[in-house]
Amino acid sequence: MPLINARREYKRQVEEGRQAPKRETTFEHSYVDTLLDIKLPEEEGDRPLTEDEIVALCSEFLNAGTRTTSMVKNPAVQERLHAEIEAACGDGEVSEEAVQGMPYLEAVILEGLRKHPPGHFVLPHKAAEDMEIGGYLMPKGATVNFMVAEMGRDGRE
Template sequence: MAELLRNPEKMSKVKDELSSIIAENKQVEESDISRLSYLNAVIKETFRCHPAVPFLIPHKAETDITINGYIIPKNAQILVNVWAIGRDSRIWSNPDSFEPERFLDGKIDYKGHDFQLITFGSGRRICPGMLLAHLMVHLMVATLIHNFNWKLEPGIEPEQLDMNEMYGISLHKAVPLKAFPVKH
């Protein structure tokens, strides 16, 4: 929501897509998610920019191995920095910009096969809650946007939103978002 309120033109695109697919008085349903391509792109871009956890669950090297010229000894603890992957300019053009359009081609997903977007991990240690998170995040964001218009607290312009994050086991905004729903 913070990224969409900070980027009103992108919020408008999501609202327009929702209005074109879901009737005004109808609730967003699970079956609608696959038809909401721009919303899906917004969610992927949000996961890229603001993963729920900055590091995946630690792994341990089972044998000595060399990767890209680096020797990783057996039993070394390995941390995957998901946050840094999402901000890597060798992978993403304009990595510090919120650009959902980069996901509209549908080639990259966060379900464990595309390593540039492994918000939920991959392989046998992929987050068991990924499918539920996929469903709930899409339904929640779509419902909030479809049923309300949103405004920031008085005196705050979109470009003034503080997007700094606090790091810990989970990642969250340093300054909580204050937004107010306005029924249309």
């Protein structure tokens, strides 16, 4: 948030004419600038993004490029996937029917989703009664969030 707030302050000073715009890169605006300029439609309250929303979008933006390179680290997986796809489709188009017959492809996709789930939490749950979870007392009505990414990496189960 300090970096986002610094950019917000810089934009405000430029808009008020108290500071001349700097050309920091070949681009006029940063990704954060676009997020600060977004105004959600009326059905969303006709409001700017919240700080939490900006942080989440920045996190997604920064992490998106790192997940796609994980298969490069394992050429054996690439080769096996390529062989399965070639056996099922040859040089032709990959159809939905062909994909249904590719168990290794399905396993790789499911493993990718386990290690990098698209959502970090499932929908929040409320405790129906006082209960103990992992040595902690959860009082009736308490909201409990389950961290899917952490559950998928837990080697105990």
